[in-house]
Amino acid sequence: MALLATLCGCASYVPKPLQAAPAWPDDIATTTPLTVDQVVERALTHSPDVRRAERELGIAEARKYADGLLPDPQLSFSTDRPGAAGFVPAFMVGLSYEVSALIDHPAKQRGATAALEKQQFALQWTKWQVANHAYALYVTNVSLARVKAEVAQLTVHHQVADDHMRRALARGDVTRDTAVQTETAYRDSLQRLDTLEQDHLKAQQELDAMLDLQPGTHLTLATPPEAYDVPSDAVHDALAILGQRRPDLLALRAGYSEQDERYRAALLGQFPRLDIGLTRGRDTSAIYTSGIAVTVTLPLFNGNRGNIAVEKTTRESLYEEYTQRLKDAHVAVHNIVSNLDLLSHQLRNARSMELTLDQTAKQAGIAQARGDVTLPTLMDLESRLLNQRIATAKLENAALLQQVELCTLTGVSAIDHQPPQ
Missing domain, CATH: 1.20.1600.10 (Outer membrane efflux proteins (OEP))
Structure with missing residues (x-):
């Protein structure tokens, strides 16, 4: 539903072909x-x-x-498939924003x-x-x-x-x-x-x-x-x-x-780029975890x-x-x-x-x-x-x-x- 709502708000392409010959207004005596x-x-x-x-x-x-316009939030998703019996697939879902x-x-x-x-x-x-x-x-x-x-x-x-x-x-x-x-x-x-x-x-x-x-x-x-x-x-x-x-x-x-x-x-x-996000995941042992992800850019070379x-x-x-x-x-x-x-x-x-x-x-x-x-x-x-x-x-x-x-x-x-x- 979120994906459908996002697609409905997108702009659509409308073709506009170029003129084959110049046109001048004919409204002057x-x-x-x-x-x-x-x-x-x-x-x-x-x-x-x-x-x-x-x-x-x-x-x-x-x-x-x-x-x-403000930057859009970022949604990430990853999954792991275990190669041995007795384990469940692991996944990690994250939602972050550039604060x-x-x-x-x-x-x-x-x-x-x-x-x-x-x-x-x-x-x-x-x-x-x-x-x-x-x-x-x-x-x-x-x-x-x-x-x-x-x-x-x-x-x-x-x-x-x-x-x-x-x-x-x-x-x-x-x-x-x-x-x-x-x-x-x-x-x-x-x-x-x-x-x-x-x-x-x-x-x-x-x-x-x-x-x-x-x-x-x-x-x-x-x-x-x-x-x-x-x-x-x-x-x-x-x-x-x-x-x-x-x-x-x-x-x-x-x-x-x-x-x-x-x-x-x-x-x-000059201030370091700061991204803060929330994560929710499950490992192969079926243990669920929740956490906070913080990403900071170190201004060492560029700044x-x-x-x-x-x-x-x-x-x-x-x-x-x-x-x-x-x-x-x-x-x-x-x-x-x-x-x-x-x-x-x-x-x-x-x-x-x-x-x-x-x-x-x-x-x-x-x-x-x-x-x-x-x-x-x-x-x-x-x-x-x-x-x-x-x-x-x-x-x-x-x-x-x-x-x-x-x-x-x-x-x-x-x-x-x-x-x-």
Whole structure:
């Protein structure tokens, strides 16, 4: 009956065959423009990194359950058959338990709880990185599409200028050097457009992979909200309590607590292993005996000293890792703040230059209609204006991406600059 009850409590095998072909969810509209909130929400639901972190959390929960189990008692049985007449078969039945396992069990349980907490924080940090990275990819795709449109317009402009110069060269109105310069500008704009198309395709593929979409899916993205500076007081306050709020640092703290408990359990493992059991037996003379069996491991050669050294060194390594990660986080935040200050200054100058060139090009267009300005001069001004628009768009994208990185490092939302819920 005891054996039957034990077998009934055992887990059973259930086959789970692997898929023959990949399967992608088909629950997203590719024609309706997606907002940044929709992209971030889908990334948190379908990102392979998030699913991987969730599986690791499930493994940590299973390990916590396994570490919380006590060792099973041991049942032993032996028998002897006498070789002479007049004697009965002898037997010996024993039931023993490893009492020493109860000593380090609390420390192992605390370590398993800290390990689970570490994995929970790791999942939070993964989700936070995925959310902000999805926001950055969203902005990058929209920005590249806008820059690509500007470069395409510039390419058409250079093509028109090149055709005009070819006809002027054929008439002898311009020198060959001037025509070659125009043709070179047109070829350069074509090469720039090809590079942008490659970058845009790469960004689209990365966003599709994060959203778990079938390769080749083309999403329509809405215009992202206007970026605004992260408040300096929010950055200062976040740095002051960075170790208590950023999930990756909290995960390292929990990992250090786990290792501290493992080190404590290894120290408790120095105590000799103790097994205590009860025995009941009968010899060949039909005499029954009962007794107590005690087994003690003598810590002469091992004494768990190797495990103690490993756990202690690992704890020191985690201590140094947390200290360095905290230091790197502060340095990275200060560097990004400095980069944002520089980008803000450059962006103000770029927008001012773009406004000036736009006014100059409009005045030159009016003057060219009167015959006061030549067509090559007007086309050169318009080309400079388009180049300045491209440079301004790149600076805006770089500043926004730096803001997203700053939000990731300080543990606030890249969308609304609020702390994570």
